[in-house]
Amino acid sequence: MIVVTGSVTVRTETFDEARRLSLEHVHRSRQEPGCISHGVHVDCENPLRLVFFEQWADRAALAAHFAVPASGEFVRTLRSLATGPTTLDLYEAGRLEKL
Template sequence: MIIILGSVQMAPGQRDAAIAVGLEHCARSRAEPGCLSHDCHVDAADPDKLVFVERWADMAAVRTHFTVPASGEFVRRMAALASAPPQMALYDATERPVG
């Protein structure tokens, strides 16, 4: 499984627009093959920071997701609403049972 953690610091006055763009992207991404989950959260410590948590079946699904034109448009739209460049990190993970 691939986990992607992303964040964006929203520019002043852009919070509602950024949340709308983020939720639209999450809803679209969830319908893509290999997407296990795709969520957008407001940072409890910083209400002007959005955090994205994504889980993908494998790297092939992530690569396909990155080639979808709407994914590139999401990055451009979100960057225009941000006060700093968005951040992203990818992790290769193995899910382990709890207990």
């Protein structure tokens, strides 16, 4: 499984649009093959920071997600609403054991 974390801090006047676009992106992404989970959350310590958490079945599913034109457009638009750089980190994960 591939875990993706990301974040963006947006300007006060762009927060509502960033939130709306993020939710549209999350809902669209959940329908893609290989998407296990995809969510966006507001940071409790910085209410202008949106945090993304995603789980994908494998690298191929994530690569297909990145290739979707709407995903690229979302990233470009979100960056235009941001106050600084966005973050994106990928991790390979597996279940060690079930508790």
